[in-house]
Amino acid sequence: MQRILTAELPANVGRRVRIAGWLQQQRQLSRVTFAVVRDRGGLAQVVVEEAGARDAVARLAPETVVEVEGEVVETPQAPGGVELHHPEARVIAPALEAPPIDLRRPALKEQLPTRLTHAAVALRHPRARARFALVAASLAGYRAALDALGFVEITTPKLVGSAIEGGANVFEVDYFGRPAYLAQSPQLYKQTMVGAFERVYECGPAFRAEPHDTARHLAEFMSLDLEVGFIEDYRAVMRVAREAVAGMADAVRSRASASVDLLGIVVPDVPAEIPAVHFTDAQRLIERDTGREVVGEPDLSPADERWLGDWTTREHGSDLLFVVGYPMEKRPFYTHPDPGQPGFSWSFDLLFRGVELLTGGQRLHRYDDYVEALVARGLSAEPFRAYLEAFRYGMPPHGGFGMALERWVAQLTGVSNIRDARLFPRDRTRLDP
Amino acid sequence: MQRILTAELPANVGRRVRIAGWLQQQRQLSRVTFAVVRDRGGLAQVVVEEAGARDAVARLAPETVVEVEGEVVETPQAPGGVELHHPEARVIAPALEAPPIDLRRPALKEQLPTRLTHAAVALRHPRARARFALVAASLAGYRAALDALGFVEITTPKLVGSAIEGGANVFEVDYFGRPAYLAQSPQLYKQTMVGAFERVYECGPAFRAEPHDTARHLAEFMSLDLEVGFIEDYRAVMRVAREAVAGMADAVRSRASASVDLLGIVVPDVPAEIPAVHFTDAQRLIERDTGREVVGEPDLSPADERWLGDWTTREHGSDLLFVVGYPMEKRPFYTHPDPGQPGFSWSFDLLFRGVELLTGGQRLHRYDDYVEALVARGLSAEPFRAYLEAFRYGMPPHGGFGMALERWVAQLTGVSNIRDARLFPRDRTRLDP
Numbered sequence: 037m038q039r040i041l042t043a044e045l046p047a048n049v050g051r052r053v054r055i056a057g058w059l060q061q062q063r064q065l066s067r068v069t070f071a072v073v074r075d076r077g078g079l080a081q082v083v084v085e086e087a088g089a090r091d092a093v094a095r096l097a098p099e100t101v102v103e104v105e106g107e108v109v110e111t112p113q114a115p116g117g118v119e120l121h122h123p124e125a126r127v128i129a130p131a132l133e134a135p136p137i138d139l140r141r142p143a144l145k146e147q148l149p150t151r152l153t154h155a156a157v158a159l160r161h162p163r164a165r166a167r168f169a170l171v172a173a174s175l176a177g178y179r180a181a182l183d184a185l186g187f188v189e190i191t192t193p194k195l196v197g198s199a200i201e202g203g204a205n206v207f208e209v210d211y212f213g214r215p216a217y218l219a220q221s222p223q224l225y226k227q228t229m230v231g232a233f234e235r236v237y238e239c240g241p242a243f244r245a246e247p248h249d250t251a252r253h254l255a256e257f258m259s260l261d262l263e264v265g266f267i268e269d270y271r272a273v274m275r276v277a278r279e280a281v282a283g284m285a286d287a288v289r290s291r292a293s294a295s296v297d298l299l300g301i302v303v304p305d306v307p308a309e310i311p312a313v314h315f316t317d318a319q320r321l322i323e324r325d326t327g328r329e330v331v332g333e334p335d336l337s338p339a340d341e342r343w344l345g346d347w348t349t350r351e352h353g354s355d356l357l358f359v360v361g362y363p364m365e366k367r368p369f370y371t372h373p374d375p376g377q378p379g380f381s382w383s384f385d386l387l388f389r390g391v392e393l394l395t396g397g398q399r400l401h402r403y404d405d406y407v408e409a410l411v412a413r414g415l416s417a418e419p420f421r422a423y424l425e426a427f428r429y430g431m432p433p434h435g436g437f438g439m440a441l442e443r444w445v446a447q448l449t450g451v452s453n454i455r456d457a458r459l460f461p462r463d464r465t466r467l468d469p
Numbered sequence: 470m471q472r473i474l475t476a477e478l479p480a481n482v483g484r485r486v487r488i489a490g491w492l493q494q495q496r497q498l499s500r501v502t503f504a505v506v507r508d509r510g511g512l513a514q515v516v517v518e519e520a521g522a523r524d525a526v527a528r529l530a531p532e533t534v535v536e537v538e539g540e541v542v543e544t545p546q547a548p549g550g551v552e553l554h555h556p557e558a559r560v561i562a563p564a565l566e567a568p569p570i571d572l573r574r575p576a577l578k579e580q581l582p583t584r585l586t587h588a589a590v591a592l593r594h595p596r597a598r599a600r601f602a603l604v605a606a607s608l609a610g611y612r613a614a615l616d617a618l619g620f621v622e623i624t625t626p627k628l629v630g631s632a633i634e635g636g637a638n639v640f641e642v643d644y645f646g647r648p649a650y651l652a653q654s655p656q657l658y659k660q661t662m663v664g665a666f667e668r669v670y671e672c673g674p675a676f677r678a679e680p681h682d683t684a685r686h687l688a689e690f691m692s693l694d695l696e697v698g699f700i701e702d703y704r705a706v707m708r709v710a711r712e713a714v715a716g717m718a719d720a721v722r723s724r725a726s727a728s729v730d731l732l733g734i735v736v737p738d739v740p741a742e743i744p745a746v747h748f749t750d751a752q753r754l755i756e757r758d759t760g761r762e763v764v765g766e767p768d769l770s771p772a773d774e775r776w777l778g779d780w781t782t783r784e785h786g787s788d789l790l791f792v793v794g795y796p797m798e799k800r801p802f803y804t805h806p807d808p809g810q811p812g813f814s815w816s817f818d819l820l821f822r823g824v825e826l827l828t829g830g831q832r833l834h835r836y837d838d839y840v841e842a843l844v845a846r847g848l849s850a851e852p853f854r855a856y857l858e859a860f861r862y863g864m865p866p867h868g869g870f871g872m873a874l875e876r877w878v879a880q881l882t883g884v885s886n887i888r889d890a891r892l893f894p895r896d897r898t899r900l901d902p
């Protein structure tokens with residue numbers, strides 16, 4: 037008999053079927069045992085009445101892998117509205133003892149370090165699974181939105197020869213006896229690939245040797261990057277960012293609706309045009325409202341971002357806000373300055389519920405401008421030789437952004453620590469599992 | 470005026486339009502100059518007749534970024550069947566001099582090292598671009614095939630705590646002062662995630678410190694991995710592999726048909742059931758035909774694989790062949806032995822045109838079997854603690870495979886060196902660009 041999923045049971049009332057999964061829990065009542073079997077689609081309640089079978093079930097540890105044949109009976113009070121009656125069960129694989137994570141609870145009670153140490157088990161919980169179903173749906177939505185705009189997916193190296201983009205916070209690798217580094221972003225590669233494909237994106241790991249243990253940072257994260265050429269200005273990049281985020285939200289709704297329901301989260305409505313505020317105006321608003329002296333600071337603090345999140349909800353009814361025109365001093369050398377506002381740039385952040393979701397902007401595109409920008413920052417042009425070659429031989433105006441997928445998922449699901457938005461997070465101390 | 474792509478010109482005959490792209494070449498005839506502009510969609514020929522404009526064009530280096538307004542005229546003898554007449558052109562960004570790669574040729578003449586050193590330019594060539602359009606289409610096809618089968622996309626860490634899977638050929642990383650390693654595959658993670666999602670896949674980088682410089686190996690490659698639970702046996706994994714490869718071939722045809730045409734390649738027809746031969750039978754066939762003494766060898770050589778590729782074409786009219794039942798001694802500890810044939814396994818390779826495309830099989834799934842397998846190989850269980858936990862708490866029969874995307878693309882396009890199947894390849898000596 038072909039296995040069916042627990043989610044297919046309601047369509048099979050009255051039939052004898054076979055399911056398979058993990059024994060999530062069992063409740064022994066005086067005359068009956070309810071066994072709950074979990075598979076990738078959900079849960080099913082199995083009603084065991086025969087005394088020998090009840091004894092056999094009672095001896096099984098939670099998480100034993102079982103298959104059960106039984107008759108599907110409509111039972112309005114059961115989870116999912118159906119039960120399996122008259123079961124015949126077989127153990128497919130044993131569980132040696134009760135697991136270190138109690139998967140029977142509606143929500144896990146274990147603290148984060150325990151959940152991470154026992155991730156292989158903790159991730160079996162339906163709410164944990166649901167979070168990562170959102171991750172998968174978000175990735176699919178990001179790609180679909182960009183495919184529809186004519187973007188080409190690229191794969192760039194994570195092993196790079198120079199720690200040129202940032203210098204600090206970079207992991208060093210022993211590369212056949214000489215130093216190499218783990219890429220902090222695909223920035224330089226995706227820019228040069230505008231010369232080949234005009235519109236490129238990549239979803240891949242990025243690495244930051246973050247010396248601080250915070251709830252917002254990971255040593256390895258999934259970076260969703262893109263770069264688009266032949267733009268009129270940075271606002272064209274903001275429009276693409278809007279499409280990308282809307283694609284992610286749409287895919288979460290359409291591909292992971294059961295997970296959205298299970299987690300009880302609100303997927304943002306992405307406005308056709310996301311509200312935008314200039315960096316200096318944002319600072320003035322914050323200063324006027326809070327009295328904190330922020331005007332003149334070169335960046336926004338997390339508190340500033342939270343304030344802007346509340347303000348956007350209040351003023352615009354939006355979960356998303358672009359802050360544009362960040363000061364040049366906090367932006368990397370390839371950032372395009374704002375010619376109309378010295379010291380400020382054509383770059384932006386997109387805030388999602390008061391947290392920075394992505395950072396982007398227009399880039400320099402003329403060779404001479406790059407040489408000048410590197411000199412101004414006291415950087416040698418030599419490590420950038422291959423990168424600069426793209427600009428030597430004609431590059432159109434272009435821009436792009438980078439977004440940490442984990443930030444999106446953390447904000448979407450409201451988890452307080454970004455480690456809960458990654459299957460196997462990496463930080464200063466955690467390398468295993 | 471809104472920019473249109475060169476590919477849209479035939480639909481705009483008689484209209485005045487604007488295109489933008491790179492000046493790929495110019496031919497000065499006695500009374501007219503033909504300028505060819507390249508954009509992401511193709512090429513367009515611009516007819517320049519006015520003397521001053523001809524002089525201006527003559528001064529431009531190839532790869533100058535230009536925009537051109539002109540009238541679309543049907544011209545059967547022109548490439549694409551149309552030309553732009555009465556142009557008005559503007560330089561968007563200069564090229565400083567002629568590039569180190571001659572992009573005007575129908576196919577690049579530069580040798581591989583030159584092309585790799587100047588990748589940012591060489592990848593602009595339409596044939597190079599076409600190869601990477603196949604890469605993007607293949608990735609999309611892989612994911613679509615697996616999404617349709619209920620798989621969940623996962624993202625597992627590339628920084629790992631122990632060099633447990635292989636030991637040799639692993640890159641060491643300075644991880645906040647202690648050693649970490651770059652993952653050679655997501656093997657252990659994807660297996661444990663069968664416990665959560667039953668069916669998982671990942672497309673991500675994998676790293677091998679290959680000490681040899683061959684045309685078949687890369688230090689960093691794109692690994693397409695999957696793992697599937699609740700299987701009857703290894704043949705269920707072969708059926709999923711068939712679907713994945715068929716999905717890739719279908720997507721190449723449907724999403725990258727222009728690139729297929731430009732490169733003149735033959736996309737394989739993937740049979741509903743890919744032919745399969747047992748490892749020992751394959752060796753007997755090779756020995757009988759070639760006289761080479763291969764029976765008893767623990768693995769197939771590249772020459773053996775090539776012979777099998779020819780044999781499959783001849784006998785089965787197929788580009789693809791499964792070789793099943795490889796000897797245990799050449800397979801990793803998690804491989805499921807064939808209980809009916811001591812010394813042999815329930816693993817397989819899939820050959821594509823005589824080259825190994827993917828390696829997979831059924832895995833062990835009982836905790837006790839793992840402990841025994843590790844002891845038998847003299848491995849300590851300690852580094853595997855988190856991995857083994859999945860098996861302690863119930864894991865169904867499962868299996869999967871890993872495939873290097875670059876192998877697929879190299880075989881599909883017939884390039885002789887796998888470096889041509891990756892945008893920025895990494896090997897013993899090459900870290901830049």
